[in-house]
Amino acid sequence: MSNGVVFIVDDDEAIRDALAWLFQSRGVMAETFVSAADFLSGWTPWHRGCMVLDIRMEGMTGLELFDRLQELKSSLPVIFLTGHGDVPMAVSALKKGARDFVEKPFNDNDLVDRVIEALAWDAAQRESDADAALLAARLASLSLRERQVMDLVLAGKLNKVIADDLGITMRTVEVHRAHVFEKMEVRTAVELAQLMSQKRG
Amino acid sequence: MSNGVVFIVDDDEAIRDALAWLFQSRGVMAETFVSAADFLSGWTPWHRGCMVLDIRMEGMTGLELFDRLQELKSSLPVIFLTGHGDVPMAVSALKKGARDFVEKPFNDNDLVDRVIEALAWDAAQRESDADAALLAARLASLSLRERQVMDLVLAGKLNKVIADDLGITMRTVEVHRAHVFEKMEVRTAVELAQLMSQKRG
DNA sequence: CCACTCATTGTGGATTACCCCAATGCCGGG
DNA sequence: CCCGGCATTGGGGTAATCCACAATGAGTGG
Numbered sequence A, B: 001m002s003n004g005v006v007f008i009v010d011d012d013e014a015i016r017d018a019l020a021w022l023f024q025s026r027g028v029m030a031e032t033f034v035s036a037a038d039f040l041s042g043w044t045p046w047h048r049g050c051m052v053l054d055i056r057m058e059g060m061t062g063l064e065l066f067d068r069l070q071e072l073k074s075s076l077p078v079i080f081l082t083g084h085g086d087v088p089m090a091v092s093a094l095k096k097g098a099r100d101f102v103e104k105p106f107n108d109n110d111l112v113d114r115v116i117e118a119l120a121w122d123a124a125q126r127e128s129d130a131d132a133a134l135l136a137a138r139l140a141s142l143s144l145r146e147r148q149v150m151d152l153v154l155a156g157k158l159n160k161v162i163a164d165d166l167g168i169t170m171r172t173v174e175v176h177r178a179h180v181f182e183k184m185e186v187r188t189a190v191e192l193a194q195l196m197s198q199k200r201g
Numbered sequence C: 001c002c003a004c005t006c007a008t009t010g011t012g013g014a015t016t017a018c019c020c021c022a023a024t025g026c027c028g029g030g
Numbered sequence D: 001c002c003c004g005g006c007a008t009t010g011g012g013g014t015a016a017t018c019c020a021c022a023a024t025g026a027g028t029g030g
Helices: A013-025 A036-042 A062-071 A087-095 A108-140 A144-154 A159-166 A170-184 A189-198 B013-025 B036-042 B062-071 B087-095 B108-140 B144-154 B159-166 B170-184 B189-198
Strands: A005-009 A030-033 A049-054 A078-082 A100-103 B005-009 B029-033 B049-054 B078-082 B100-103
Touching (some): A013 A108, A049 A062, A189 B144, A189 B189, B005 B036, B013 B029, B036 B062, B049 B108, B078 B108, B144 B170
Parallel strands (some): A078 A100, B005 B049
16 A cells, blocks of 8 residues: 555544454555644644545634635545534535535544555655656756746747847757757657646646 | 536526525626436536536535536536535535535625636637547547657658658658648647647646 | 856758659549 | 549758857856
8 A cells, every 4th residue: 555644633632543443454555644733833844645534623624624724725535524414514615625524523544545546645645746746847958948948839930030139059959959959868759748738628 | 708508507496596686696607407316417528517416416526526527528617506415425525526616695796706706717728629529520520540750750750761660652651741741730740749748638 | 357147049950741643552432 | 524632742942940069248156
């Protein structure tokens, strides 16, 4: 299994312990937190896995913690736990991007299944994030001129036209173009176009 | 406003009429149906707008109608109406792709707002669908050979290599390549790559 | 002051891409 | 049987790309 961790935030110690035991018995690593603040204090963008979050808690509620994490650009999938059914709350949470919303008392197996799904989703997410980061790093390694040349190449312009647009010689454009291909690790303009298109659409 | 229509399906005549009046008073066209079957019998893939669907109905329920529409590849956004709060049902519906889930009694303005959002979403969807259809039509106009050549061009291969792969002359590859550009309405291989990448990622 | 990166330009040749003109063979429809 | 679409190939020429060798000037950091 992946190295994702389930982060459990609930102010009820009995539930925390029961959940942690439940997940670990199915081979899923779990960490528990007594409050939203407790979790936030240790959170970093590198946390991977998923969250199981109680709605009703002292201090910051689960929903508030969720909002806070969204502000912090966390992409951790969130599964809410709630004691009393509240449709508008569930709908609102899901529309804001929560992954799931489960009522207590919950079915143990069902909850674990949902967590495992969320972990798989997060793992896939991390992978495409890594791809995006790699591409961003390559883009960042381009000099200003190289970036300008690349943009014009992607606009389908000929070297001659690019040279004219930038007010430089065709020879210089060729040099920049070659550097772009090298730094972006592609061999042709077609590959470059595919690489760049992938990241925008 | 757009020409999207709200399709209301509810077996309670009083609610149907109230909803229809409500939407029309805000400038949104509405059509009403007494049952899921009533709606399905007239549905076509060209229907555009959104659905407001009662959950509890005689015969086929709103949820069943939703499932049926998904099977039929309908992309109409669906807003469910329900009389009794049921969190698992709401969560399940939203996770299956429903757009919204509203409890009765609902706030009139709030519901209209959600419908208008859904209509806007559908309009945007139709636009990108149209783009996809146009592209598909262009692809369909390619002959087998042209398609093969295009694939190899998108793989970044040189005409010489393509000719060798297909066992034909470079001259012939050039001809097919030119036809591909013409039919796909692009001027360069880069544009072609961008056009094709858009539709897969 | 020196090393290093970046942007710039030149010459010249090998390789490709792009196009016009022209032609052949196959196949399905009218 | 003729027409049109499709696949195929050739000749011949222009334009563009790719590259190796070679060099200059500005700006940064040690």
